[in-house]
Amino acid sequence: MALSVTNSLTDEREAFEPTGDEVLVYVCGLTVSDDPHLGHARLWTHADVIARWLAASGYDVRHVENFTDVNEKIAARVGERPEWDTEADVARHYIARVIEYMRGLNFRRATVYPRVSEHIPEIIELVETLIEAGHAYEANGSVYFDVTTFDDYGKLSNQQPDDLEAQGDPDERSEKRNPADFALWKAGGVAPDAIEEHAKHDHGDDHPTGQTWESPWSEGRPGWHIECSAMSMTHLDDTIDIHIGGHDLVFPHHENEIAQSEAATGQQFANYWLHTGLLQTDDEKMSSSLGNFFTVEDALEKYGPNVIRTFYLSTEYGSKQTFSEAAMAEAEERWERLERTYHAAVAACDSVDATAKAEDSDLRAAVSDTTEEFTAAMNADFNVREAMAALRSLTTAVNRHIEEAEPYDYQGLKAAIETFESLGGDVFGLQFDTETDGDVALASEVVELVLDVREAEREAGNYDRADDLRDSLADLGIEVQDSDDGPTFRFE
């Protein structure tokens, strides 16, 4: 069954047909003015899983994810720390952190992470093209896109220029021919009142107003929307396959990207637009400006990557999702069951001879059903919740096999393990093997010793002592479970 996706451009589920040998994917990335929060990580996770699924489906994927490192909010934070002398210093600091978190959350690396500051020439060139084509005009050193020159304006968001409330700051508005026109280039540095608004520290009147660049029109800064068009065209092509971004960017950002890109090239900018639903807390969206966010750093510390991913993968990318402690607790239960089953399967598999002939047809049927159902679900607009349900049915089959079968089906278990690794691991980015470093290995040996002592106490009937040992281990974050084959444990 072939992949189909819901395209926000047409609002329809469409068969996915890439234009070339490589699938070209652009993800509207982060403005690096602050620590990223769980709302950002939700977009990244879904983008990551989409890219992984395309790769698993046999496509070569060229995945570009930008960092916006030129922005008023970034400029406003210059000087907040002694080492933050320039806008670039602040941006560099946050980009390094984001990369670290992305690694922590086990994302596939994008092909390129372009930055606005490195694409000023391409941006200027694109703006020149638009002016020459009559789609843009200069006013007092700034350049604006004239929305009345682009007939399809509004095709993504269905917003019509006439319906819009006047936007932008008053000075800018007076320069525009139409209220809905938007800036491609802004003369000068960041306005002092913008610095004032976004600065998180006391600053004097001489606060730096951000970096500026030479251009044919003025020494100034690029507009917000033009960067994505320039970087998408530079690193991908005039027409790309998939553009992914948050729902909050549909208007004006993506609408404007389409206008300026298609006006410049005459080509369709992106064939498929995928918009991810926003993360909410207490019935409003999580956002930097509302201050109701949970940072990726804190979440990684508190829940770890697998629980966070399991949480995100319990809803489809296009739906909104509500963050709560209860939801995270549920994700933790879901993840732990999967992880426990995986390890139980590995242990059971290790306990039998590879040449053993036992065969459990139920288990083997479950393996093939799982792959089939998982594939069907992912191909239906990346329905990760259904795909997860398929994986879930495999955990039940594996556990039942371990519970009831005697002897174990070596080949069946092996196939199940491989399925967990390819679907749960490679596609969902979950990590089953986390106990690899030396300290953990040593700790495991010590726990084994303690459990030997506890077994001796149990055999002697000293259950109080055995329970004390188990409780003490639990206090250290080590969960002990007794079974017919002896005790097992895991680190929480």
Added chain:
RNA sequence: GCCAAGGUGGCAGAGUCCGGCCUAACGCAGCGGCCUGCAGAGCCGCCCAUCGUCGGUUCAAAUCCGACCCUUGGCUCCA
């Protein structure tokens, strides 16, 4: 005001594109049984849904059409 998405059991959340296999998936919580010295895990089973409201189309609607109510997002920086 304008544009968009959504309203399904205690919670969460699929299914809605292409009406029938939906007497509504996978879960979390809860309850019972097996197993166990106990606990946990696991297995088996159970509980909870007139699918926002009203009307229409149809042999048949959670799924299509219309009206209305409510929630969220966008229209200003925002994933």
